[in-house]
Amino acid sequence: MKKLLQKLPSAGAGPLRIRKILEWGCACGLLLTIVLTAAAVRYQTVCARVCGDTLRLHILANSDTVEDQLLKLQVRDAVLEQVTAATQYAETKQQAVQTLRTAMPDLQRTAQRTLRHAGSSQQVQCRLEEIPFAARRYSGFWLPAGTYTALRIELGSAQGHNWFCVLYPALCVGSSEARYADTEENALVFGGYQVRFALLDTARSVWQKITD
Known part of the structure; x- marks a missing residue:
């Protein structure tokens, strides 16, 4: 009888076990919150670096008429040829920007001159400025939403559909091998970005203990 009584759980064993499970659950929830918050902050940090390290080209047509849109493409081709020659040796975005200021x-x-040769009297305005862009997927890469430095070329009243691309790195106008210097930025822009933290491994370990 004595041995049988020793095997029986004490009256407080059930509540104590429930309390431990709740404590582990709260700890796991807190840890998961920390991991997700850290992941979100890390992701936003990389997005901000991409915006800061990218130089874009933004050409706005006078209007959406076929004539004005064709003029926009003619200007694009003429400018891209010159810009590519001017920025091809830039090793950083800052160098590319400085080269463009000079050019x-x-x-x-x-x-x-391109507009004049096409018989247009539209005026052109070129300037470098900080412009907010929505997230956009190109062929082969993606850029997050944010404020980017851009070479803005306005044709006439600049009320038509625009054309934009990336001058640095030369993702649209240069070699297909153009890349960012930072590994995380490349992963975000070209795909395969993953946020990995030691905390994630800790969270898995805690969860394993709970389920065991």
Whole structure:
């Protein structure tokens, strides 16, 4: 009888077990919150770095008429050829921006001359500025939403559909091997981005203990 009584659980064993399970559950929930918050912060940080390390081209047509849209494409082709030659040796976005600042008068003359040869009297305005862009997927890569430095070329009243691409890295106008210097930025832009933390392994370990 004595041995049988020793095998029986005490009256407080049930509540104590439930309390431990609740404590582990709360700890796991808190840890998961920390992991998800850290992942979100990390993701936003990488997105911000991509915005800061990217130089875009933004060409706005005078209107959406077929004529004005064709003029936009003619200006695009003429400017891209000149921009590519000017920025092909830039090793950073800052170098590319500085090169464009120097080349800006020539770029505007090129765009204006292209319009004149096409028989258009539209005026051209070229400038570098910070512009908010929505997230956009190109062929082969993706850019997050954010504020980017862009070479903005306005044709006439600049009320038509625009054309935009990436000057640095030369993702649209240069070699297909163009990449960011940072591994995480490349993973985000070209796919395969994963946030991995030591905390995630800890969370898995805690969950394993609970389920065991």
